[in-house]
Amino acid sequence: MNIASVRRPIVPPTPPRAPDDMSFLGKLAVIRRNMIATWGQRAYEEEIIPGRFIFRNSFILNRPDAIRHILLSNYENYTRTPAGIRMLRPVLGDGLLIAEGHSWTFQRRTLAPAFTPRATANLVPHMTAVLDETIAKLDARTGEAVDLRETMQRMTLEIAGRTMFSFGMDRHGPTLRNFIMEYAERLGRAYFLDMVLPVSWPSPMDFARARFRTRWTEFVAMLIAERRAAGKKDGAPPRDLFDLMDEARDPETGKGFSDAQLVDEVATMILAGHETTATALFWALYLLALDPDTQEEVASETRGEHLDSIADIDRQKFTRAVIDETMRLYPPAFLVARAARDKDNAAGIEIGKGDIIMIAPWLLHRHEKLWDQPNAFIPKRFMSKEPPDRFAYLPFGAGPRVCIGAPFAQAESVLALARLIGAFRIELADSNPVIPLGVVTTQPDHSPMFRITRR
Incomplete structure (x- = not known):
């Protein structure tokens, strides 16, 4: 994809690339700190990188046709890896994100009506109310050094709470x-035994994860109980995601979710919805602080707009392109790992039973054969008449297991960025480069301070 640009685009900082001949032990030493730093230059240039991963054959795939086969054409042949299940099950249980087979089909069919564009449109007032409050709080701090990462985390958590339960997270936010x-800093990181032991064999960290899960599910069940106590008028339309999920029924069987299943679905939506959106917004603000000209283009697009409906959000084409480009450079899920149930042929690649397939959006989105100036921040590439290949750009995954909440996350991100940049001019007050870390999501290595001024 060729991108013409008058100005020289910015190239944000990244970790040094690993030596292509890094040993397994060397990778193991780095992997828990920053998975991104284990990939060398070869991974950004070649379409297929065969190797070995914990006594199994592995393939890093950067070929869109092969990725299409894995995620769409024959997706049922590929499951999460044992390490992936260990990392996610304590916080998500058997929710939609990690369910397999008939359980996943039931959950997906049942949840689908809660995440239609119409359902998302009905939740926009919750988003705008939180944004109004966030802007008012920031207004009182103009000229000061502000931690916008923490602000985005609090804001998206509040949006998650209100869109899910119709109540604020003032009391429960700190606990959440x-x-x-707690989970991200220790329990959500992969240890050697997590990767080599079968899921049915507990690793040492699994005992701590089990204790965490007990406390976590009790907390989510308490939130659900509080929401149910608030009630709902008979015959009234659903007012939040919880109403939609609680009333959801599988169109084929008529079954809804049990209380235990509802806990896992609510946990999945709150965690997947708030943390990834907060991180994407942080990176977007960081990039715009590095690139004041692009920041002014966003502000110009939002000028005079009310921004309180889906129609208003859809008109913010350039702001949407900034979000798309941010998630290209900093994909929330930097790695998708799958294990083959049986042997397969993916666009000419022979895959054996048990082989590990790694599709890394971090690599794919910066691959030198797929993108022009792959490391540069160029939002207008997403306004081109030549859109990227569907399987070369995977911020929300692809195929049947594409993120069900993608329309909600996109609407929230575009709305929040447009409103914030429309209200404030944002500059970095911290000169230290921010380096992305691949741990659970693509996180910054530190939270820089920003300075904001009213427009």
């Missing part, structure tokens, strides 16, 4: 954030 930090 503590759960997330």
